[in-house]
Amino acid sequence: KKYVQHAMHERAADLAALLADPHAFFYVCGLKAMEEGVVLALKDIAQGAGLDWEHIGAALEREGRLHLETY
Secondary structure: OOOHHHHHHHOHHHHHHHHHOOOOOEEEEEOHHHHHHHHHHHHHHHHHOOOOHHHHHHHHHHOOOEEEEEO
16 A cells, blocks of 8 residues: 555655745645644655754744645
């Protein structure tokens, strides 16, 4: 099986560039069980790229740029 988190890590450089972009939006849709793993993958990718996840993660939530639609 290949999980979305694995695909995210394969495209880490692309996601890091998007995480650094203050105009980028992230949409996560799927099973509730994957939500935590996807957010942790974003955190790992940000930190691996030398980005401040605490600042970026807070901004994504505060500005409504991280949308989680899980069931």
